[in-house]
Amino acid sequence: xxxxxxxxxxxxxxxxxxxxxxxxxxxxxxxxxxxxxxxxxxxxxxxxxxxxxxxxxxxxxxxxxxxxxxxxxxxxxxxxxxxxxxxxxxxxxxxxxxxxxxxxxxxxxxxxxxxxxxxxxxxxxxxxxxxxxxxxxxxxxxxxxxxxxxxxxxxxxxxxxxxxxxxxxxxxxxxxxxxxxxxxxxxxxxxxxxxxxxxxxxxxxxxxxxxxxxxxxxxxxxxxxxxxxxxxxxxxxxxxxxxxxxxxxxxxxxxxxxxxxxxxxxxxxxxxxxxxxxxxxxxx
Numbered sequence: 001x002x003x004x005x006x007x008x009x010x011x012x013x014x015x016x017x018x019x020x021x022x023x024x025x026x027x028x029x030x031x032x033x034x035x036x037x038x039x040x041x042x043x044x045x046x047x048x049x050x051x052x053x054x055x056x057x058x059x060x061x062x063x064x065x066x067x068x069x070x071x072x073x074x075x076x077x078x079x080x081x082x083x084x085x086x087x088x089x090x091x092x093x094x095x096x097x098x099x100x101x102x103x104x105x106x107x108x109x110x111x112x113x114x115x116x117x118x119x120x121x122x123x124x125x126x127x128x129x130x131x132x133x134x135x136x137x138x139x140x141x142x143x144x145x146x147x148x149x150x151x152x153x154x155x156x157x158x159x160x161x162x163x164x165x166x167x168x169x170x171x172x173x174x175x176x177x178x179x180x181x182x183x184x185x186x187x188x189x190x191x192x193x194x195x196x197x198x199x200x201x202x203x204x205x206x207x208x209x210x211x212x213x214x215x216x217x218x219x220x221x222x223x224x225x226x227x228x229x230x231x232x233x234x235x236x237x238x239x240x241x242x243x244x245x246x247x248x249x250x251x252x253x254x255x256x257x258x259x260x261x262x263x264x265x266x267x268x269x270x271x272x273x274x275x276x277x278x279x280x281x282x283x284x
Contacts, residue, residue, distance in 0.1 A: 004055045005239035007045055008190070012235040015040050015185065015223050022222070027283035029226065030093075035283030039222035045193075046215045049173065052246045052266075053193040053214060056239035058278060059271040062246070064088060065195035066261045073199060074257055076116035078152075080105040087261075093284045096151040108152020114141050125256055128162060128207050132172065137162035142181075156182045157192050160199070164209065173212035176200040183218045186227035186280040192216075194246065198264060201248045206256040230278045237272055244269035 001009070019038035027035040047053045054060055067087040071077055080091050081103050095105040106113075115121050120139045127137050142158040159179035167173055178196045183189045197214050204211045223231055245267040250259060 001239045001241065002056060002243050003047065003051055004053050004190075004193070005057055008055045008057060009235055011040075011043065011185065011221065012223075012231050015221065016228065016232070016235070019223065027224075029281055029283060036225045037222035037283075038225075038228075039220050041220055043218045043221045044215070046213060047197075049210070049212055050243075050245075052244050053197055053216070054244055054246070054266075054269065055190050056244065056269065056271040057234045057237045058274060060190050060194060062191070062194045062198075062266060063261055063264070065191040066198045066264060068191075069195045069199050069202075070261065072112040073115055073121050074259075076112040076121070078106045078108065078110055078113035079103075080107065090282075093282060094153045108150035109146040110150075110152045110155055111141060114143055114146050114155075115139070117146070118143065121256070124162065125203065125206055128164065128174070128203065128209075132164035132207075132209075135163070137164075154181070156180050156184075156188070157196065160196070162203070163212075165212065167210075172207075172209045174200065174204040174207065174209040175212035175215075176203075177215035177217065180216075180218045182220045182222070184283065185221055185223050186231055187282065189218070189221065197246060198248075201246070201264075202256055202259050205248055205250055205252060205254050205259065208252040224281075224283050226281050230280060233274065233278065237274075239272060240268075240270050242268055 015038055019040050022037050025034050025036055029035050071083045071086050071088055080095055083091055091107055094107050096108040124137060124139055127134055139160045141155040157180045161177045163175045165173050193216055200214055201211050247265045247267055248263055249265055250263050
């Protein structure tokens with residue numbers, strides 16, 4: 001199996017066998033039932049330059065994941081209608097103003113709105129180009145003043161750290177780490193990994209650098225009670241042997257804001273298609 005598949009299966013086993021049951025959870029299912037979970041903490045994974053972090057145990061909506069990255073870091077929006085127009089339809093349950101007209105529905109001062117308010121993306125790109133060896137290349141979406149200003153789901157994938165290094169071959173490599181306070185293993189974990197790998201590729205392309213290592217840290221990795229049976233199926237699934245590869249088909253130094261989802265190609269990806277579709281109910 002691929003590196004991502006092996007890590008995924010190991011994590012499923014770890015959570016189901018050793019996970020701690022939560023108490024008084026905040027999330028609920030659409031029917032109003034409390035969404036209890038079993039969780040483990042402080043999980044870290046790292047992928048080398050030539051490994052694409054996507055599982056083949058089931059199909060992953062990697063293009064939609066990249067579209068979400070574009071809503072956050074390119075479009076820099078929190079408007080649900082705009083996100084849906086860009087092909088991202090999973091945010092409507094988190095609207096903070098359901099009584100407004102649909103055109104005004106939003107997720108609060110979060111994600112793309114935070115990037116725009118603090119000019120985070122432009123600062124990152126400028127810093128990486130002009131001061132590549134600075135140790136201050138960070139995008140932090142967990143801005144306390146934003147969290148206090150409006151309601152809204154607190155960012156789950158909230159921190160990226162970036163570091164440039166000159167390799168022995170003389171090329172500049174851009175390494176990136178992603179930190180999450182929380183990750184829904186059944187629905188979001190795999191999408192978060194591949195979408196942030198794509199963001200790393202976009203930024204490296206803009207700067208004219210090679211794509212380096214990708215690291216991922218999750219503080220609370222959990223499986224919801226209504227996802228356990230589906231994940232047991234994935235635990236027992238055998239994925240493909242060869243590593244898939246995500247490619248950005250653009251010349252170096254292409255402007256970050258000119259890159260779109262169709263500039264990405266996924267090569268050698270043959271995920272297992274289960275006879276009975278695996279449904280993961282959202283915990284809201």
